[in-house]
Amino acid sequence: MSNDPYTSYGYLAPGDVPTFELSPEFHRVAPYNSPVSDVERDRAERLLRENIVISLHDHPVQFPDDMRETPQYNRTGRQHTAFSGLMASGMTIVFDNMMDGTACVTGNAPWRWLDIVTDLGMRQADLAHQDDVVVIRTLSDIENAKRDGKVGLVFGLEAATPIENELDRLDVLFGLGLRQIGIAYSEANALGSGLSEKVDAGLTNFGRRAVRRMNQVGLAIDISHSSDRTGIDVCETSERPVLMTHAGARAIWDTSRMKSDDVLRAVAETGGVIGMSAAPHTTLSHEHPRHSILSVMDHFLYCVDLVGIDHVAFGPDTLYGDHVQLHSVFGHLLRVADLGGPTYEKVEYVDGLENPTENFTNIAEWLVQRGFSDDEIVAVLGANIVRALEGIWPS
Helix, strand or coil, X not given: CCCCCCHHHCCCCHHHCCCCCECCCCCCCCCCCCCCCHHHHHHHHHHHHHCCCEEEEEEEEECECCHHHHHHHHHCCCCEECHHHHHCCCCCEEEECCCHHHCCCCCCCCCCHHHHHHHHHHHHHHHCCCCCEEECCCHHHHHHHHHHCCEEEEEEECCCHHHCCCCHHHHHHHHCCEEEEECCCCCXXXXXXXXXXXXXXXXXXXXXXXXHHHHHHCCEEECCCXXXXXXXXXXXXXXXXXXXXXXXXXXXXXXXXXXXXXXHHHHHHCCCEEEECCCCCCCCCCCCCECEHHHHHHHHHHHHHHHCHHHEEECCCCXXXXXXXXXXXXXXHHCHHHCCCCCCECCCCCECCCCCXXXXXXXXXXXXXXXXXXXXXXXXXXXXXHXXXXXXXXX
């Protein structure tokens, strides 16, 4: 047997790893021109500096310059965390769903159990060899990250598909550091229907048992990619707050990726939080059909009016790389083409919410300019999420 640490464990040898340039962490595109005064900018900076800032959903890793090489890159099992990008972001905590629905580590198909376990272990092994970015498992970890000037990652999965029909795998994932999990990623699984299914069958009996186990172990539940009926069933079954980490309002942009008023209200009624997404060509609006921060904020304002500001936050769903090209590479898995809805102008990136480094600076400045109070801004930047987690995670 080879003594090489790569080949002995079945990984590609260093010389076999695809060679490509990783995209820069900052300024892949022109910076957003935020129309704020110096006084407004100073206030936004102060609010970011003094308070806990949480992204409910982002991918804080570097992707290949050419997104077509992402499948090869993922299969090396060694994604590059964007450490300096995170430290410049103003965020305290990022909910990191790792390689999400397109996870391909050692295999050729998504959602394999061993791939997920490998990814979870490799990412944490990487983090253990530096001091700036830490893993978050408890509420006190969040407080410590803020106090110490660190950025914390909450590891999650966008779907529970890898547990197959084994409830105990939820306990295993929790034991390995996972703290948030989705029900289904667009397509149906053993737990329930995804948002791309033509027949919305809702949560299965196994799914109901899984929700109860998630409650028991302290896994935050996400219904962002679940069908409407499944999402409502989850909210009715769960005894703890439910999260919608990255979505928007169907009343603003009528696609299956957005959520109906009934689903949005159901999340709020659990004490949960709705995170505004900014993945390209999703949270569009008729007022701003060219996707930008302004489109996303139309969804934000609608949700605030519908369920109240205490139940709204941000999960921009951004990354370091060409997100538009990523959708074309993984379109068959992401079901981007199945969303339907109104016609729109395609963009090369979402102006103002293009990567995790710029997101919350631009969000805070927009909120300040629109006249939100300090308390309201603090709530949507992170306090709402902390409150929900107090009802989900073990003390």
